[in-house]
Amino acid sequence: MGRDLELRAATAEDLEWIHELRHRVYAEELGQHAPNATGRLSDGLDGDNVYLVAARGTTRIGFVSLTPPWVGRYALDKYLTREELPLLSEDEPFEVRILTVEPRHRATAAAPLLMYAALRWIAARGGRTVVAMGRTEVLPMYLAAGLRPVGRTVHCGAVSFEVLSASVGELTRSATGRHGRALRRLLATVDWRLDDVPSAPRPDGCEHGGASFTAIGTDFRTLHRRHEVVAADVLDAWFAPAPGVRDVLAEDPAWAARTSPPTGAEGLLAEIASARALPADSLALGAGSSDLIFRAFGRWLTPDSRVLLLDPTYGEYAHVTERVVGCRVDRFRLRREDGWRVDPARLSAVVRAGDYDLVVVVNPNNPTGRHAPAAELRSVIAAAPARTRWWIDEAYLGYAGLDESLAPLAATDPRVVVCSSLSKMYALSGVRAAYLVAEPATAAELRRWTPPWPVSLPAQLAAVAALRDPAYYRDRWLRTHELRRELAAALAGSDPALVVEESTANFLSVTLPAGAASAARLVNECRRQDVYLRDLSPLSPAYEGRTVRIAVRDTAENARIVAAFGAAWESLAAERPALEGVDSERANSKRADSAHARSAPVARDSVPVPVAVPATGTTR
Secondary structure, three states: OOOOEEEEEOOHHHHHHHHHHHHHHHHHHOOOOOOOOOOOOOOHHHHOOEEEEEEEOOEEEEEEEEEOHHHOOOHHHHOOOOOOOOHHHHOOOEEEEEEEEOHHHOOOOHHHHHHHHHHHHHHHOOOOEEEEEEEHHHHHHHHHHOOEEEEEEEEEOOEEEEEEEEEHHHHHHHHHHHOHHHHHHHHOOEEEOOOOOOOOOOOOOOOOOOOHHHHHOOOOOOHHHHHOOEEOOOOOOOOOOOHHHHHHHHHOHHHHHHOOOOOOOHHHHHHHHHHHOOOHHHEEEEOOHHHHHHHHHHHHOOOOOEEEEEEOOOHHHHHHHHHHHOOEEEEEEOOHHHOOOOOHHHHHHHHHHHOOOEEEEEOOOOOOOOOOOHHHHHHHHHHOOOOOEEEEEOOOHHHOOHHHOOHHHHOOOOOEEEEEEOOOOOOOOOOOOEEEEOOHHHHHHHHHOOOOOOOOHHHHHHHHHHHOOHHHHHHHHHHHHHHHHHHHHHHHOOOOOOEEEEOOOOEEEEEOOOOOOOHHHHHHHHHOOOEEOEEOHHHOHHHOOOEEEEEOOOHHHHHHHHHHHHHHHHHHHOOHHHHHHHHHHHHHHHOOOHHHHHHOOOOOOOOOOOOOOOOOOOOO
16 A cells, blocks of 8 residues: 555545545445435544545545544444433443545555544544445455444434444554564555554553653663653652651761562661551551552452443553453543542442452552542442452542541451552652552451562662651642642643643643543653643543543643643644644535435444455445
8 A cells, every 4th residue: 555545534625524434435426315416424423433434545445434433422422312312421432433535446455454544533532333235245244343233223214224332442452462463564555644543452451550750761871851851641749758768868878789589678667657647557668559450350350350440541451450450440420520439329329230359549549649538439339349359549549638547447357458658648659569458357468468678678668767757748638739739720821721620639630612622732742842741532531532631740841841742732623624624614514405304324334453444445
């Protein structure tokens, strides 16, 4: 096909061609719909869906359409009720529709590449489920690609279609695994112009942390870059560790580096027990909370386990439960209109009905930043089934108040475990130290599966010194709230259309207006100025591809964040004339004659992985 094949988002000029091609294929060629005098086909979703286009120079080759869940309606709604197809309401799927290729290009790889681009677009916006309709004559192709019938058949004229669905994870594994070699060969011929969509997933499917260290240099040869890069994409503390921490690490670093630490970190265990008024036998240690998550979940869960996660929440939990262990995972969806609050009554009802093995609550939650009062969580846990275990992640609790901890409950209630990282609150992310609180039998089991020397000597020294200076950290947490408020006010001043949401912890979020550039594009623009922010889109479709999380830094770095954000926003706003053309075209589509809307094709034979193209050359 040549290296000049482009995959990109549709422009305003593309839309006229798209509607004309739809009429040529689905009305004139296939006869599925009656031809009309305008020579164009569109439908009511054209005001809200997304088109991706394949082109070579000025020659347009094909397109595919996507309907995100936040639109609130699907093409499938024309054929089935939500009672008949509950996954449309329960799973928040992305609908992939009307893949269409110009007749003279149907022998090329345009169709599979378009569908792979659709899959990557969905994944970049936190999509977990894909729904489509496949023509029954070519159903084996879709089954081979990873889609599965849901037990519903729909008819449009003389054509029958099976409703198909699959998880984004399954389709990605199929595309990069079974079809991986062919996919890599095809991508080598592509000019990937979806600049807010990575062309390939991470090897393990999870984005761990931010990208700012890549800019500094992971080979540690350009560490001077740390003074140039604003690392606001990770939630490391903006302040230095307590003076005692710095002193103990500086006293004899050569000794600390070469000396084996206490085998079981006995001194650190004793310090935590004293500082938190907890029994020492209720504690287990790890090299950061991720160490404890992997160790505990690997012991407790199996592929048959059922887990409930908040949505949105810290992505490591979905990674471990779904990708590593392979559990059945449900989401408790937090709502923007509710301020992302955890509604205790709704959570209690869901937990009682779900019969879960494990419920995970990050409190304060990351990335929403909302804190659920301890009294509310205690009530929900008390009403939960006796077999349900609760994992409460308190990595950011210091910012809300340590008196809100559920650790005392976890030390006595076998259903509750509290995980507390010392990284974020105590400015110790680099040394990696965390602890878990559970009733003694549970804690002892995990300690048995803990290798010797789980925490390095520098980390033990630093953590003990940090816990011995609570006054220093209380002052730093209070200052963090002040800095966050100042940062929020400055960012809100960039444009009244921006929605700035503060949190309880050391970060805030900014949501871009609908129809503007994506969060990913804004993040990329800021990186040009060495300012690194976090695009929250891959975490959850609740963010609609529009929300950026920003860690609180010191006054000077916050000023750089505001300047970079403002410049990036202004630069992207300069593209609005083109976007407004698309919006205008979409609005015209919504006002199109209802007869034309009824004649439009919907979700035909679409599969978001590289596949063979049927003889007609169109998958619809």
